[in-house]
Amino acid sequence: MSTLPENKNPVRDNAMTVVATALLAAFLWWAEGHLDGYKIRIINLIAINAILGLSLNLIYGMAGMFSLGHAGFMAIGAYVSALLILTPEQKTAMWILDPIAPWLTGIHAPFLVSLLAAGLLAALFGWLVALPVLRLGGDYLGIATLGFSEIIRILITNLTPITNGPLGLKGIPSHTSLWMSYGCLIAALACVARLMRSNFGNVIRAVRDDEIAAKTMGINTYSTRVLAFTMGCFGGGVGGALMGNLITTIDPKMFMITQTYSLLMIIVVGGLGSITGSVVGSILVTTMLEWLRFVENPVTIGSLEIPGIPGMRMVIFSVLLIAVIIFRREGIMGMSEFSWDRLFSYRNRVTRGGGAS
Template identity: 50%
Template sequence: MEIKTRNRVLTTVSVLLLLGFIAFAEHFLDLYIVRILNVCAIYAILGMSMNLINGFTGLFSLGHAGFMAVGAYTTALLTMPPAVKNQIFYLAPLIKPLDQINLAFPLALLAGGLLAAVVGGLIAAPVLRLKGDYLAIATLGFAEIIRVVFTNTQRITNGALGLKGIPALTNLWWSFGTAAFTLVFLVSLINSSYGRALKAIREDEIAAESMGINLARHKTLSFVIGAFFAGIGGGLLGNLLGTIDPKMFSSMFTFNILLIVVLGGMGSLTGSIISAFIVTIANEVLRFLDESINLGFVVIQGKVGMRSVVFSALLMFVVLFYRHGLMGTNEFSWDRLLASKAYRRLRGLFKKERTEGVVDR
């Protein structure tokens, strides 16, 4: 079998297995597990979108939480029924015509992403003139500005009270489907001439500009696309949780996404997906550290925040020994997997067991 045909068959089988697992999970798995899987997929979208800006273009941006807030609030307001809006906006009425608009979830999600992209484009104009730490501080400041504005716009975002009663429209099909679309779109972009230009900017801006690459246009393109998918991820998260408020989108949210990008590898989309699942699941597995543990002969009192301490220590250990992340700048490929030592060892064990079974007969 040719290598390309083999890889195509393996990819097709993997996609079918994933679709079967999603269908099984939606009907038979516990709601808690389903929610964790949804969060994993949403974090994968956010990680890939931030990796486009930070990993592939080399821009140290910390404004992702602001774009997520724009997408989450836009999607929520457009999908909430008018009766629910009138009920929760009791301090000050929602402005017209938002108080009567009720769109389908796909249209609202797209609108949230587009509005986040517009905000990203407006921020990119003054901010992308900066570099390094100055760019990080500026984008972090703009994200905080967005959060403060949302806290004080009572007739649009309901201020500090936030939005409640958001329709729970996000499911595994939406989250995993959007993550798959994000991956396919970004892979196509990175493998195009625009993607090669972004990588050139990351490596050396002066050399890239001398080769005729328009730095401002390509940086803005990367920033806008990253903001668009961040808005999509925020919209999915808001309609998964059912309630949002400005405090959710603090700088800590951005640092969590940045942690996923660094752990997976700056410049690796599949690395961001893998690390999103690892970080999200590990964060839930370590939840028992915040609670009291009964060993039978002694009870260990839990400490609130201990989970974050242990989790941070484990991540520091991984980063120290995998300085470039789990994947570095590499992407997942069947050729690399089938040529790995782990696969050859597993294949050797399987052949050995099968040979021993034949001899026993």
């Protein structure tokens, strides 16, 4: 299994990383000035979905815990962040069903602090969930995490003084610019890449691949999994906060199990256990979901008018998910990662005529 390979040519690779980051920055700068709001929103969404996919991949692909609870942790993140950045005036105006909890009105924090708080609170909840649930394995874990995610959603719907219940929160001041979301994405990529390269990364992989062998090596598999799960939940919280902030309205219905399914799609398409795969999967799935909107709109070809079919988008989406899992189970990247080394050796192979490998 090839995961993050050794760095054979650090100077060149670091230079390439700087160049690539600069190119990305140049693209974002260009996009900000030239693209319309809708396209910018999609580009933002790609970064946010990549963060979310990465965090779910950490739990599922890298640590091997089948979690279906990500939507719940996203919800926590989105609500914490939104409640921190809404102004007191907005808060008092918004709570109609029940008066807002008095202590909540005055709390206010800058956006970055609210992101951190979102991540930390989601991680705290994740940790509380993990302690009992990670004693289970396999599919039970999936169902139990799904259960927790539903419980979180039901709590949010019913705790009206804190969350404004089913009405949700509106008019969240938007801070999610391209710079913000891609900054977060790069930070997340750097963190996970370093993590997986560290000894803890080896431990996580060992626990995933063979828990019993890992135990024999003296690894505390339970606490390893709890830690990995908690970190994944942190990412889920931050991602949820960014998502809520991008859309500027949140309500409990946003965080149904379907939200987790689309993240699952991202990491299955990209490759379970691959950091690169999460990003590739996010680009593909996010753009495809937007692009598929054309089947829901009427199309006119010449004089022929084909009426749009509402809902067809998700049908195609689910067929693709089944097709990927049946015909290409390992996704696009499998478990391998992008590296400059690999890119250059591939180019060399191609230019040399595909002889040496």
